[in-house]
Amino acid sequence: MNYLVSVITPCYNSRHYIADAIQSVISQSYANWEMIIVDDCSTDRSVAVIEKFLTDPRIKLYKQAQNSGPVLARNLAISKASGDIIAFLDSDDIWNEDKLQEQLEVYKANSSCAIVFSDYEYINVHGRSVNKFIRGPKYIGYRSLLKSNYIGCLTATYNVALLGKRYLIAHGHEDYILWLSILREGFVAMNVGKSLAKYRVLSNSISSNKLKAARWQWSIYRNVEKIGLTRSIYYFIHYAFSAIIKRKAGLFATSNQ
Numbered sequence: 001m002n003y004l005v006s007v008i009t010p011c012y013n014s015r016h017y018i019a020d021a022i023q024s025v026i027s028q029s030y031a032n033w034e035m036i037i038v039d040d041c042s043t044d045r046s047v048a049v050i051e052k053f054l055t056d057p058r059i060k061l062y063k064q065a066q067n068s069g070p071v072l073a074r075n076l077a078i079s080k081a082s083g084d085i086i087a088f089l090d091s092d093d094i095w096n097e098d099k100l101q102e103q104l105e106v107y108k109a110n111s112s113c114a115i116v117f118s119d120y121e122y123i124n125v126h127g128r129s130v131n132k133f134i135r136g137p138k139y140i141g142y143r144s145l146l147k148s149n150y151i152g153c154l155t156a157t158y159n160v161a162l163l164g165k166r167y168l169i170a171h172g173h174e175d176y177i178l179w180l181s182i183l184r185e186g187f188v189a190m191n192v193g194k195s196l197a198k199y200r201v202l203s204n205s206i207s208s209n210k211l212k213a214a215r216w217q218w219s220i221y222r223n224v225e226k227i228g229l230t231r232s233i234y235y236f237i238h239y240a241f242s243a244i245i246k247r248k249a250g251l252f253a254t255s256n257q
Contacts, residue, residue, distance in 0.1 A: 003104055006083030007035040010073035014091035015044045021091050022053050030100040035059045036080050038073040071174050075167045084161045092200045093154040099196040103157055106190050114187035118155040118196035136191050142183040147238035149176045154197045172216030177224055
């Protein structure tokens with residue numbers, strides 16, 4: 001099957017990075033894609049940078065009427081998508097050139113697969129590797145995902161032909177909530193098993209605020225997934241331990257550059 005992949009990219013004040021993100025899609029070895037970029041009222045020259053790429057008919061730009069945040073930007077892009085597969089790429093991240101091809105091979109071999117993701121690596125603001133990789137298990141079910149989110153949004157794809165279009169809700173870790181909502185239905189997420197994307201760590205990255213992330217995680221257990229107190233504590237302990245392990249792995253890797 002020659003899947004059409006819809007690449008969902010929200011953008012806000014990313015003039016320094018958006019060209020790299022777009023170019024990484026254009027450079028894909030798999031060519032049957034559309035890239036839907038939603039600019040969320042950028043105040044820099046992001047739109048001017050994006051417009052230079054619109055000569056490629058596969059790239060489409062939509063502009064929000066007012067700044068509304070990445071959730072509504074992604075949801076608008078999803079609503080405009082025509083693809084069999086939805087893929088996510090933020091405006092400051094980068095894909096390896098075989099990213100889509102490798103993931104689509106998994107879908108072709110597993111017609112009932114709902115989510116395919118991959119490992120990824122961290123890069124600094126200048127695009128250089130910091131020698132830190134996030135590696136996930138080969139298969140992830142709902143209960144496993146409650147313990148730790150190894151599905152990086154920049155690597156994630158989901159099967160529209162199987163699931164229909166799925167949208168995000170306005171809550172911290174909105175992508176994680178989306179994966180949980182899908183796996184809760186009994187589906188399994190599959191990992192390609194290699195690093196296929198690069199996550200750019202910026203000084204203002206939300207993920208860098210560990211306390212806020214922990215609060216969001218707890219809220220997901222209690223208010224979104226409606227998990228009881230005892231089980232929420234159980235999963236939160238796993239989440240915290242996993243976060244410490246990831247942090248130590250990153251520090252070790254960085255110290256050995």
